[in-house]
Amino acid sequence: MTELTKAKALWIYETMVRIRRFEERSIELFQAGELPGFLHAYIGEEAVAAGVCAHLTPKDQITSTHRGHGHMVAKGLRYEGMFAELYARRTGYCKGKGGSMHIADQDLGVLGANGIVGGGIPIAAGAALGIKLKGGKHVVVSFFGDGASNEGAFHEGINLASVWKLPAVFVCENNGFAESTPRATHQAVRDVADRAKAYGIPGVSVDGMDPAAVYETAGEAIARARKGEGPTLIEAKTMRFLGHYVGDPGTAYGHDKEVVKWKKRDPILAFGAFLEKKKWLAAKEREEVRARVNAEIERGVEFARGSPEPDLSDALTDIYASL
Amino acid sequence: MTELTKAKALWIYETMVRIRRFEERSIELFQAGELPGFLHAYIGEEAVAAGVCAHLTPKDQITSTHRGHGHMVAKGLRYEGMFAELYARRTGYCKGKGGSMHIADQDLGVLGANGIVGGGIPIAAGAALGIKLKGGKHVVVSFFGDGASNEGAFHEGINLASVWKLPAVFVCENNGFAESTPRATHQAVRDVADRAKAYGIPGVSVDGMDPAAVYETAGEAIARARKGEGPTLIEAKTMRFLGHYVGDPGTAYGHDKEVVKWKKRDPILAFGAFLEKKKWLAAKEREEVRARVNAEIERGVEFARGSPEPDLSDALTDIYASL
């Protein structure tokens, strides 16, 4: 069993705050018309990214999704490069060519957000294969949503990982909706974790609003993977607090009603309270975290704003390594 | 429970013989160089097609595979048109344009063999949707192999059928091999039937060498589907007695060893013995069946041989309904 130490708990708390604040600030900037494209906010689901990534080193890899900012922050990407990417600046993680849905940084073990639902899952299997073939002890975590678990890529990717016993962990962030489509109308299975049975691998459902629970469950799966015992499917039951994308009020499909009860379980508030009870983090210290994060956020935004736009010639580089 | 009447039992027996003889004769013709393309023989698996199709009317639909002749015969397609198709004649079910892997006849409820492994599964879901929308009481049976159950199309098609509670039955003919790849190396799940759990539908494993068992299991699933209770995944454990395609000796990958024990359970011999014990079919009558089928076979072959080849102009028809 993976014990949650004070240091890890504080890291998780701060990471959740860092994710939340990144998203809140991005939304402001987006609504102010400063950011092009569109955004899918991770707010409400922070416990999943933070609880899982607490186990990962920079050499461990993740694949992410359209709703990927949370994973990036938790995996150690810096605000500067992330904001710069959202601002489409040259200093962004993808030089402004990728944007919100394609942030990546192989140096920090991020194999990319992905605009194709489910698209990262086979890639994660492949990265795990790569690690295995190279004899490494690292793992790959693939994040995706409940909706993604209906894509063929989910099936093929996990099946491959299971027959090859790859060091991969598949984390389904089950927020009950695929865009506007409630889970009950897009899959008839009781828990997404049950799908593990189709691959002969362990499947675990966990409370995705509780970072300690996520941390523990992920810890076991990741340890299994590191030991060469193969993949696990984790389902974290969670909820996005906002619409599918920034601008979607969520009213058309009952999300607005559903979300009310989930907000009462805000992972940051709940975990903050838990830490206070444990005497690991006082209310005042929470404010310090917040202030520190805010300062960092503003540095990130300033960095991005002050960064140059790409040159027109950048449009035609990075297509090939060599021609 | 679906009782196996004498009439049904005799139909199943004769159907198995009809399949076997069709395949044996096709192989002869192929080896004599009379048939172009390639063939995947169904020999050994006859109990599945016969046991399932015994429940179907011409208005019930099936989708089939590259190894489809057995399904076609069981679904009522005539030797004439089938041989003519293998001979690439104009009188074939597809006017010689489809060949072994694409035989189809919508009038008899055959939505096509398919050269794409898994490709028929979403189509079956769609046909079941079509039936449901039209208010019909018919069902769709989709046949496919163990290998196919690793394709994304399997996952997407069955999930769709399950959320829409469509009148479909998915029959996995688990013969333990996908071409040369043994099942244990292509999927880690114990039984393919376990994959039903990923869709919240019943999954049943049945002895695919025993037509009575297949008949019973399929009967329940089909009845469920007709009643509007949604799809079932049936796994029939079986074995092809020959290589993957005609010409593959099966020696490279251990099939030759594996098949030895299965041949002892030849469904035609075993079911013949069962019928004899039941006093439903004497040894002499078995010979009559065989003779009758053989005569029919030869009529089919003669028909095909005597049929005209397509005209060159046929190459460019049937691409569009109208232009």
Add this chain to the structure above:
Amino acid sequence: MREILFREAIVEAMAEEMARDETVFLLGEDIAEFGGSYKTTVGLLEKFGRERVRNTPISEQGIVGAALGAALMGLRPVAELMYIDFSAVAMDQIVNQVAKVRYMFGGKAKTALVIRTQGGAGRSSAAQHAQSLEAWFVHVPGLKVVMPSTPRDAKGLLKSAIRDDDPVFFIEHKLLYLQKGPVPEEDYTIPLGVAEVKREGRDLTIVATSSMVGKSLQAAAELEKEGVSCEVVDPRTLFPLDKETILASVRKTGRLLITHEAVQRCGWGAEMAAIAAREAFDHLDAPIVRVCAKETPVPFAPKLESHVIPNKDDVIAGARALLETA
């Protein structure tokens, strides 16, 4: 004539055909309560109910396969793929199944279905949400391919597509949805396979598809001021292709510019150029010019995106270059 949005024209076309023919139904991701990502199915759930306006799981192979299966049973499904980029997920069903069953089955198959999708750049949606992939589908015998450029065409062509007995791949452009234009109130259709001369001219022919039609008309208006008279032809359906109308224009003007939003290499414009170079060889006074996207994935940065996607000025520059060559 009343003016409505392109996306409203799409909604109307489906509403009318669904009212007219009860075998028509819709399936796709988030097309029900949500009314579609680009609001092209708004109100249809309310009008026609959940059986005929079906939200699907995120399963593009499933969507297209289901459409085909239902079509084989005699229905007329209209499947939506949210972005043309996602057609890649469903490519097997589109190309190996939908397009080929009629032929493989010797003609005995009902395949009256429409796959509606949305493509093109211009919203900073980056490389996986902004492609123009029409050439892939034109390359596949068995499919018909439609790319409307105006609300009027969108409605008339979609109605024809739904009534057509062949599979139609119907591509809408994300930037056109909010364009307004005159659309007749009475029932009408526009046949597949008929191009339209959107503007008459003498000096050169611009063959433009989808979003490039409007940009070409703007370019033509500017060039007019310089005394250059452009004819703008919109093929509207890329297959079947109305070669006659296009070639008649080329023979008249002697100069051809082809423009589309897809990347140039192996884009549809290559086929158009090859046809014109062959069938109007003696009438061409100058080499054919193609004005297409630069050969790169679509970048996120708006500055780069508008750099790689052809615009009015690129058309003007192309036209000038075309007129300067002997």
Add this chain to the structure above:
Amino acid sequence: MREILFREAIVEAMAEEMARDETVFLLGEDIAEFGGSYKTTVGLLEKFGRERVRNTPISEQGIVGAALGAALMGLRPVAELMYIDFSAVAMDQIVNQVAKVRYMFGGKAKTALVIRTQGGAGRSSAAQHAQSLEAWFVHVPGLKVVMPSTPRDAKGLLKSAIRDDDPVFFIEHKLLYLQKGPVPEEDYTIPLGVAEVKREGRDLTIVATSSMVGKSLQAAAELEKEGVSCEVVDPRTLFPLDKETILASVRKTGRLLITHEAVQRCGWGAEMAAIAAREAFDHLDAPIVRVCAKETPVPFAPKLESHVIPNKDDVIAGARALLETA
């Protein structure tokens, strides 16, 4: 020089690169004990073991995705798709992931991988096992596309493809596997992006790909007897394309025939024709001729199949027509 089969050349290329570089490994359906459907991996399991010669489940999205993931980790996977027709199943991974990650990630991504596949008609394999789909992949920035026509080219190009840092889509023709040809014994590579003049000539240029190269050489030999001198150019890689070599030939002969096995409309020949019509406009003495497959799914009947697929006589007829026009 010793002669070996095309398929043996493929095996040798992989064996040598695997011996040379231990990051190279293979994955695909039935490539291990079975040695591949067309025997292009025979003996490699024995030489390199099960870790580096990996049988996969029937999961084309999985295969390509896994190749990409492994490449991102610094390996050099060579993935086999048993038939090019099945690339449709994996299209999303090929086009939206493999081809684009380098660009989307701003250049920071290792994507050294090869997708080997097999295409073309001629064995009565019908519509889902006989396509020629190269144009799709040429249309996708980020991919390189190779189509060898001889054992020597196959080996040299495959070795280059494996060493290349970009994703290479490598298309072998099923009918070529059993063709024998001279292949050097010593280590050699053939660079991507370099065409080869397979036969020199004066009167017309035939640009031919894959299986059409051999047929074109036969046609050229026959035409020679009539006093017609054909130059046959094999681009070998469709992207990057060696335009210089091809256009130099066209400028010399003034006449161009393009031939491939894919259907004509929106095939690669359209691009080639558009390029030549533009860049050699003043040198063309006659309209460009394309000799391609008829626009239909591939039929099963051998008689129909050989009717729709272009052959030597079609090339000869095309050449004659080309020479007759002014």
